[in-house]
Amino acid sequence: MNAKVVDRLAMTSRRIESIAFAWSGLPDYAARCIRAVIDRHPGRVKVIGTRPVVPIAGMERSLGQAVHWVDGRDANADWNRLGMRPPDLFFQGGYHRAAFNSLGLRCRSDGGKVVLQTDSNWQGTLRQHLVDPIRHRAFLRRHFDGVFVPGTSGTIYAQRMGYRSSTVFEGLYGADPTLFNGGPPLHSRPKRFLFVGRLVQVKCVVALAQAFVHFAADRSDWSLQICGAGPLRDQLPHHPLIEVSDFLQPAQLADVFRNARCLVLPSLSEPWGLVAHEAVLSGCALALSQVVGAAADLATKSNSILFRPGDVNAIADALHSIASWDTIRWQEAESMSRSVATKFGPEPFANAVAQFIDKLNSEM
Structure with a gap:
């Protein structure tokens, strides 16, 4: 077996230590959810985002670290240009941002795993019955090792698109209970x-x-x-x-x-x-x-x-x-x-990320 093949096998079998998240219009609640992962995960956790329409005061403070801001239209986005190595696991925020697609492809080519983050929910429309499954089967499914969805309707959508139920986890969205709480009866x-x-x-x-x-x-x-x-x-x-x-x-x-x-x-x-x-x-x-x-x-x-x-x-x-x-x-x-x-919230989000890691590590 030649050296290149050995190197490729080594890359595809590496365990997950470094993680990166890419989030479109990075909101405060996402920063707080990812912060729970940063606090628990022993490896490196990096965050890439496009800027939100409405600026959120103190959002990077909620995250606990700086964000790598990118132009979502940049089809040549590259990990090296962001000053980091491709992660072992990349949570890709949707498939409509050229920059995120580029980072996802480069992560996979380096031997990393990519999980699609999507909030598409099942409504049973004609398009969802006929068009969306073809699009996912022909163009999308091969790029992702799992799907991270908000809740029940997202799980149904992902499974209808042909993703295996064992690779779909809920908990993508959630507000922070340390912020939203209390009030009179x-x-x-x-x-x-x-x-x-x-x-x-x-x-x-x-x-x-x-x-x-x-x-x-x-x-x-x-x-x-x-x-x-x-x-x-x-x-x-x-x-x-x-x-x-x-x-x-x-x-x-x-x-x-x-x-x-x-x-x-x-x-x-x-x-x-x-x-x-x-x-x-x-x-x-x-x-x-x-x-x-x-x-x-x-x-x-x-x-x-x-x-x-x-x-x-x-x-x-x-x-x-x-x-x-x-x-x-x-x-x-x-x-x-x-x-x-x-x-839902930061802790369920971090629990779901841990499930992804355990699932993908068990397959290596």
């Missing part, structure tokens, strides 16, 4: 609905505001707080019970959740919905459209109402239903929300 909080997100068409925020106006004609004891920025802000109706504010830094947002009763997320499309996890960590109830991916993991009969997406009347009916809850129901909702919230 849910039944004693102000009667306030809360929306957090971009003010864009896919979030259906204008329909939510319109539904609230109809609702408030009968229930003027409730208010709606909208936190976010985007092109649809000027289309929101002006109403004395609707408060609109820009995006808030995480610590400020945590205080807002602690003083709200129910998060409303009326999205037309929502792969998972981290904001839903922030809400249940804070004890809030949930009113979610049926397409929100996190509903499968966080919404139960005790703490939530689900409604048809894009339907103003359906949203208004959901608001009326939640507003009718009595004290016992609010107590049940808070208890259930805090219970399901424990399934």
Whole structure:
């Protein structure tokens, strides 16, 4: 056997010690989740990111180290240019960033393993039945040794795309319970609905505001707080019970959740919905459209109402239903929300990463 073949076999059989994560628009919650891996993993952990649209104050402080910032469009991104060796295990944030694809290919060519991080969720659409499986089988599956997904709907999607169930792990997303927590008992909080997100068409925020106006004609004891920025802000109706504010830094947002009763997320499309996890960590109830991916993991009969997406009347009916809850129901909702919230966050994220390492090491 020649030396080149021996070297190649040595590379493909090396155990996982060094890890790297690549995250698009690196958010604070991702930094906090990766920090849990850094604190537990004995080897090197590096983080590559494209910059978030809304800058997060102290994000690198949450991570505990500097981020290697890249241009996501750079199809020639290279580990050497980043000042590091290719890792033994690379968690690649999606397959739509040219820079991440380049780093993933270079990692595999060096003998490393690559895990796809994706928040695609199963909705049973015609495209998901016919087009997506072909794309994954023909172009994507051979590039990845595993798939890291947020929750149940992501697992279903990955398995439908042909990835082996033994290589798919949940826990990709999750807010930090040391930040989102506490608050007064849910039944004693102000009667306030809360929306957090971009003010864009896919979030259906204008329909939510319109539904609230109809609702408030009968229930003027409730208010709606909208936190976010985007092109649809000027289309929101002006109403004395609707408060609109820009995006808030995480610590400020945590205080807002602690003083709200129910998060409303009326999205037309929502792969998972981290904001839903922030809400249940804070004890809030949930009113979610049926397409929100996190509903499968966080919404139960005790703490939530689900409604048809894009339907103003359906949203208004959901608001009326939640507003009718009595004290016992609010107590049940808070208890259930805090219970399901424990399934996600930095520790479950780090546990999943450890599972990937154990699984891939066992195959070497």
